[in-house]
Amino acid sequence: MTTTRIPYEQSSPSFRCTDLFEMNSLQGLKLLAGRGNLDNIISRVNIMEVPDIQNWAQANEFLVTTGYSYQNNMDAFLELIPHLVNRGVAAFGIKPKRFIAEIPQKIIDCAEAHGLPLFELSESTIFSNVVREVMEKVITFEAHNILLLQRRLEQVSELMLHGYDMPKILEVVEEMIGNPISILNAFSQFIASPEQMDYFKSFYNHLLGFDSRSSPKHSTIQVEDAAGRCVNLHVFNLWETERDPILVLLAEKNGACSDLDLSTVSRMLPLLNIRLSSENTYKLVQAKYFDDFLKDWLMGCIPSSEDLDIKGQFYGYSNLSACCYRVIIVKFHSSLQPTPDSAMLSKLNHMDPESPALFTAMSGKIIVLMPQPAGGGNVPPDETEALIRLIAEACGTTNFSLCIGESSAPLSINAGYIDTENLYIASCISRENAKLITWKQLGIYTILTLLPKHANVDKFIDRFVRPLVQYDKAHNSSLIPTLTAYFQMGCNIKLTALAMYTHYNTIVYRLDKIKTMLGISFDDAEARLQLQLGLKIYEMGE
CATH class of the missing domain: 3.30.450.40 (GAF domain)
Known part of the structure; x- marks a missing residue:
């Protein structure tokens, strides 16, 4: 099928100010001002013989007048010009001789300054003939435009029916x-x-x-x-x-x-x-099946590389088995987090065609499969930044972290997903809210967060931490904050006092109180280690 171009000049015929010179009812028409805007479109004509015409003038209107309303007040006539321009009047025609001898030069200059086409109509001009002829021309052009509009819509419909x-x-x-x-x-x-x-x-x-x-x-x-x-x-x-x-x-x-x-x-x-x-x-249905495919992949239900590549090819992704992947879980910091429904996932997967990331959702969390760069290593910073921007735009918030798991072979994605899920849980327990979270950042929490709930853990807390907590509560004291600051400052009493804005002797008194209550010595490295572990486990529980 071939399409015919409709030239722009033919596609928008309109009655313009220049066409006024060709009208039989406007013989002897003279242009006094506004030559630069003679292509103004005229869609109606009006006769002005009242002083408040500026309240009734319409856009694209050709106004004609004898000046009757302003014969004794040329200054008001002058002030009318800017109002007509603001109303979008296309042109202004004045018929002198009967009520005003001639058109004042200051009105001509004002029209020129505002770019309003100003015409002098001959004394023989009959306004009713002007109205009739202008409207005939306008209606003719409008009818032609309607036919052109119909042709255009028919052409577009034909293209759609032929499957373009x-x-x-x-x-x-x-x-x-x-x-x-x-x-x-x-x-x-x-x-x-x-x-x-x-x-x-x-x-x-x-x-x-x-x-x-x-x-x-x-x-x-x-x-x-x-x-x-x-x-x-x-x-x-x-x-x-x-x-x-x-x-x-x-x-x-x-x-x-x-x-x-x-x-x-x-x-x-x-x-x-x-x-x-x-x-x-069609895209939403395809997105649903694509999402099911990604979930099967994460759950380890893809049996071979061949199956992975065949299914990936069906959804427009080639050679999925050719590289390793990191599983990333988006961790929102607010309890009012976006719901990763099908519309959001579809948007994430289609928003940036250049992005290598694949998005799905598991247990109400956004899961990202990010191809691992050749040679291993971390995800490149530019890809990480692009991923953050993509998620922020789709979710409408930047208040989130990316929990980035270890690299996994394409058929070991399930193990990578479980590893990242544990990282997500550990980051929640440890309250880690950095933009990018890895196991390396969590330090001792990497091990502590994997401790199962057990009576021995409670006994450990009862031995080293709970007595201090209970004492603080009963006496409105600060043994726990002091002990925490003491370990953070490398067991340096002077730095601890400075960090807590507290007198040195007060810190010494509190530390002695702790040693007495727990029956330990801070010179014992094993005792210090147990205290630090106890504080970490207690904070996780809190």
């Missing part, structure tokens, strides 16, 4: 309206013709702050393109679901959009909605 992909359909629409058009889908991905893809990507950061839910169905924002030019960007809201808005973007890259161009895009929205709905439904 969205970039090709958008390319044809661009040829119709003379400006680039794109779609920002529910996965924050741009759909555009190949030539315009990079152009629209430059607007992505501007659109991050665009509140589509509270914005009207069609709004216009000013953005700066990659070349540094300020352009108008028309944003049309197309809702796939209440949660995931789809934006249709029309940029005035090559010139201002006509009403016909905007109507073309607006009338296309139902067609685009049908097409995108079917595509999105």
Whole structure:
């Protein structure tokens, strides 16, 4: 099937100020000011013979007057000009001789300064004939535009029925309206013709702050393109679901959009909605099966490398068995954490086509499978930063950590998942909230968090910690904080006193009290070790 380009000049015919010179009812028409705006579109005509016409003037209107209302007040006539410009009046025609002898030069100068086309109508001009002829011309052009709009919609419908992909359909629409058009889908991905893809990507950061839910169905924002030019960007809201808005973007890259161009895009929205709905439904079903595949992989249900590669290829991932992986669990710091539902996971997996990360959810937690770089080692910082940005954008918060497990072979992912799950639990117990959490960072908690609940652990706490806790509670004292600070300061009493803003002798008294209560000596390395372990285990329990 071939498509026919509709030239831009033909695609938006309108009745303009220049066409007034060709009207039979305006013989002898003279232009006095506003030559630079003779391409203003005229969509209606009005006769002005009342002093408050500025309250009733409409955009794209051709106003004609004899000046009757202002014959005795030329200053008010002068003040009228800026009001008409603000109302969007297309042109102003004055018929002198009857009520005003001639059009004052100061009115001509004011119209020129404001860019308002100002015409002098001949004495023989009949206003009713002007109204009739202008409206006939306007209606003729509007009828032509309606036919063009119908042709455009039929062409787009035909492309969709013949199964053309969205970039090709958008390319044809661009040829119709003379400006680039794109779609920002529910996965924050741009759909555009190949030539315009990079152009629209430059607007992505501007659109991050665009509140589509509270914005009207069609709004216009000013953005700066990659070349540094300020352009108008028309944003049309197309809702796939209440949660995931789809934006249709029309940029005035090559010139201002006509009403016909905007109507073309607006009338296309139902067609685009049908097409995108079917595509999105397919993607959601595919995402569900892909998520099941990732869960099977994490649970060790993929029997061989061949099965892994075949299933991965089906979902667009080649050679999954060719590298090792780290399992990463996202740990949110707030109890009000995002719910990793299918929509969020689909967004995470599709938001950045360049990201190697694979996302799923287990037990209400976001799980990431990150390919291990060749030669082993840690995940590269740039990939880690990109992963953090991706999760933050999808979840709407930066208040989280990444628990990064050890590297695992592709068929040993289940062991890697269990290892990372233990790391996640250990980080929660130890209250570790660094941005990146590994076993190395947890220190002694690597072992302590794996201690099972047992009566001997309670006996150990009863022996070395609980007496101090009970004493602090009964006497409103600070034995536990003092002992903790003492060990943190390397068993240096002077540094402990400075850290606690407490007198040296007070610290000595508290430490002696602890030794007496527990029946130990701080000179005994074994006793100090038991005390430190007891404090750590007690903190974990708390």
